[in-house]
Amino acid sequence: MSKIDHHLFSAHEHALDPEPCPLCGGELVIRQSKHGPFQGCSNYPTCHHIRSLTPSGHDIEKVLEGSSCPQCSQPLAIKKGRYGLFVGCTHYPVCQHIESLQESDNTQIPCPACGKGHLVSRTSRYGKQFYSCDHYPHCKYVVNDKPVPTPCPVCGWGLMVEKKVRGQLRLVCPQKKCGHQSERV
Numbered sequence: 003m004s005k006i007d008h009h010l011f012s013a014h015e016h017a018l019d020p021e022p023c024p025l026c027g028g029e030l031v032i033r034q035s036k037h038g039p040f041q042g043c044s045n046y047p048t049c050h051h052i053r054s055l056t057p058s059g060h061d062i063e064k065v066l067e068g069s070s071c072p073q074c075s076q077p078l079a080i081k082k083g084r085y086g087l088f089v090g091c092t093h094y095p096v097c098q099h100i101e102s103l104q105e106s107d108n109t110q111i112p113c114p115a116c117g118k119g120h121l122v123s124r125t126s127r128y129g130k131q132f133y134s135c136d137h138y139p140h141c142k143y144v145v146n147d148k149p150v151p152t153p154c155p156v157c158g159w160g161l162m163v164e165k166k167v168r169g170q171l172r173l174v175c176p177q178k179k180c181g182h183q184s185e186r187v
Contacts, residue, residue, distance in 0.1 A: 026097045030051075031044050040052050064080045065092060070099055088101065089102070116137055119135040121135060122136045135151050145176050147176075150164055155183065162176070
C-alpha cells in the first residue's frame with residue numbers, strides 16, 4: 003500500500019487561489035453560458051471583464067493533413083464552433099477563412115421570385131434543411147420542402163414542392179394564396 007505525501011498538498015495550496023481581474027482586481031470566477039463555460043469578474047455588473055476558456059473560441063477537432071488555406075496557405079482543420087462543425091484555417095485569428103462541412107446542393111432550379119438566381123440546399127443552425135436563392139441578400143426567397151421544377155398549373159408559379167400530405171407524397175404549390183395539390187406520379 004502506498005503512502006500519500008501530504009507535503010505536496012500543503013506546498014501547492016496557493017495554486018487554488020483565484021486569479022485577479024485585470025480591470026478591477028476582483029476575483030475571476032468560472033461561469034456558464036449557452037455557449038459554454040467562461041471566466042467572468044465577480045464584480046459584475048460593475049466590471050464586464052470576461053475571458054473565454056478556449057483561446058480562440060473554437061476547438062480544433064482534427065488538422066486536415068495535405069490541405070491548405072486558399073488565402074494564406076496554412077493547413078486547414080475541422081473545428082467545433084457555436085453552430086457545429088466547420089472547416090477553418092489553423093492560422094486564426096490572422097486568417098479568418100472558413101468553409102462549411104456540408105456542401106451546398108445547387109438544384110439548378112431557377113428562383114421564381116427574382117429569376118436571376120438558383121435555389122440552393124442549406125442547413126439551418128438547428129440542423130433543418132431548407133432551400134433558398136443563391137442571390138441572398140438581394141433575394142430572400144426560401145422554401146422548406148424540396149423544390150420540383152414544375153410550374154403550378156393553377157397560378158403559374160415557377161415551381162412546386164414535394165410534401166407529404168396524409169401519408170402520400172404530393173406536389174404542392176408553395177404560394178399560400180394558391181395551395182394547389184396534385185398527386186405525385
